[in-house]
Amino acid sequence: MSVEHGVEDLLRELAPQVLGALVRRYGSFDMCEDAVQEALLAAALQWPAEGEPDNPGGWLVTVASRKLVDQVRSETARRHREERIALSTPQAELLSHSADAEPDADRDDSLALLYLCCHPALSSPSRIALTLRAVGGLTTAHIAAAFLVPEATMAQRISRAKQTIKASGTGLGMPEAADRADRLGEVLHVLYLVFNEGYTTTDGADLTAPALSAEAIRLTRMLHRLLPDDGEVAGLLALMLLTDARRPARTGPDGDLVPLAEQDRGRWDRRLITEGVDMITRTLPRGQVGPYQLQAAIAAVHDEAEHVDATDWPQILALYELLEQAAPNPVVTLNRAVAVAMVHGPSAGLDLLTTLESDKRMARHHRLLATRAHLLEMLGEHDAAAHAYRDAARRATSAPERRHLASRAARLAPAPHRPTALPST
Template identity: 80%
Template sequence: MTAVRHAVEDLLRELAPQVLGALVRRYGVFDACEDAVQEALLAAALQWPDEGVPDSPRGWLVTVASRKLVDQIRSDSARRRREETLALATPQAELLSHAADAVPSTDRDDSPALLFLCCHPALSPASRIALTLRAVGGLSTPQIASAFLVPEATMAQRISRAKQTIKASGTSLAMPEGADFAERLAAVRHVLYLVFNEGYTTTSSADLTAPELSAEAIRLTRMLHRLVPDDTETAGLLALMLLTDARRPARTGPSGELVPLAEQDRGRWDRRLIAEGVALISRTLPCGQVGPYQLQAAIAAVHDEAEDTDATDWPQILALYDLLRQFGPNPMVDLNRAVAVAMVHGPAAGLGLLRELEGDKHLTRHHRLLATRAHLLELLGEHKTAADAYREAARRTTSTPERRHLIARAHRLEGRA
């Protein structure tokens, strides 16, 4: 039964944006339609595992959601303003009396347009992420709140405000055009990148990763890549996700402890994802202007293709980081580049770059700056100083697995000092 429920959940996540797109295109009110679709998804999640998936699951969801939408209008007098708004989009009499019969068409998939709508420029990055995961990803509010470790009520308010902002903007379910399309495409890529990163290394959790977030980011990026197959940065983003996620099985030990890249069992890496990612970035790099996602994917590919840390082509990685820096200041890029410099020119050279980064307001108290310094000091054999840096980094991180890893490093070095 567990396998059946997982299969149903996967299907519902795939269908959620298609159903919402059909309703929004028919009735024109994003917030009310989104509420109705969530109710339909919940009904399906409860019924389908026991009663079986309907012959036309998308049609079933559209029909149920349409009826839920009408029920909301009929039963909740406090939402009369929503009823008046609906009347602008479609005659109220038709909506109320023929909703069950005049079900929106399910032939058209508006998922890409919905994804762009959820990344509207009027929304904050946090709101874009939350709304994308709920409206396009099909995740429930409790699931999103749990993934980002915020109270459910807080996430519900964030999503509600985002929907009201979309409503107030008057934006229709249509793909932006021209310069607006390029700008919104960049915003969509950034949102998916942030979702993936939070899933790959959670910022504040008892677990190192949240696989459902990374998997959803990959699914949506695949959809975006199908929409714009010639966009090299979208292809680069997908390659980056695949090449990075391929290492997930080896990133944690039996008890969920963090295993750093240099110590991972590379036999546990997902070779299928690596092959797909390498092929994708290999096709993409020669085809157009190189961007930051492509360069990050290329760096990931160099790591993934090496048999072990010693066989890694660090000079190539350093050259790629040098190119990446040309796209503007990024303290995390500079931090990673310092590691590459250390691997090519020695730990002392890397530590020299870290001293230059200490004045960066984004890094000065970040645990990763301290953890990187500790690692390079360890390579130099300065075990006592390295242990102190590991302990300070452990105090500053909000990730439980990272804290345990850093403390364990400090303990090990103290035994050598």
């Protein structure tokens, strides 16, 4: 690993700890978060050339504290902030404070920060952006690039999210016990969305954004260390590992999508599969089984099959039936329809798909059309399948998915032969 990559990994690990230390001392989440970002940038520029300090976390706390003072001094229109911070900590102490003596510098507030970034007053996109910046340590530019939006747009989204948290009056700390389970559910959902966006991007030229999935896995590992006995945290981590293990085989040499049934399973990451299977095997017997654990169990069945014909579809169908009881939603029904088709035949799967046509969330979604096309193809109704594939391609927002669906349609219904003109004599 290069020095730069080693420093980058360390900074992303330390980011939530440093932010937590500042917010505990000074409050003002929005200003502290900006100061931490400046400190992270300073470290990224300085450490590779000069070496890491003896106490990297303490160094970041000291530099971020000084950046915070600079912010307060420069905001003359917000003088009350300077007064509030000055009252809580004398400025001379703040400027001369040695982070090596910071009693709480090594305290890990990552879980509390995750809860704060997933505040119920925030929209889902805002939760994702704020989590990646405050807890993941990613810059606004990196987050904007991952989601294919201008940096200014992402900066506004993050700024609004911080202002919403400020207006709510919520400080750094764990929610009350009554709210903790629901808020943890939001944290898990944000991490799940980040991973999925990295595994199959919703827009753009590339099928995947590996950096996003890798960050989701890193944050979920961190959460698992903080909550080792929570079955759904372990289930989500296992699901991510088992799914990401297939990434090397999901695209061909030209970047086009390769469906699961056609992937070269020899390219799957066996280390991730082993870790994921072991984790979900240990977790399932421990207590109440939740949706992430069930999804991980389904992924494990797929990953353990040596070839597509060895897939245990009856077991997958049974797991989807349990998942639909635990967390009913149209995507689960869509996936269950495929399992039904593999066990009871494509006609049975198509019958189940008709129940989704009245669901506004799915009726015109390209995944529903693509699944219908696949089952029609299994039935041998190639013209109808080609039509459905073309409709799905028109609605897909990801360029690799559009190309894949269009190629399926073309394969089933090739263009009519046009005779070439006779050469002139």
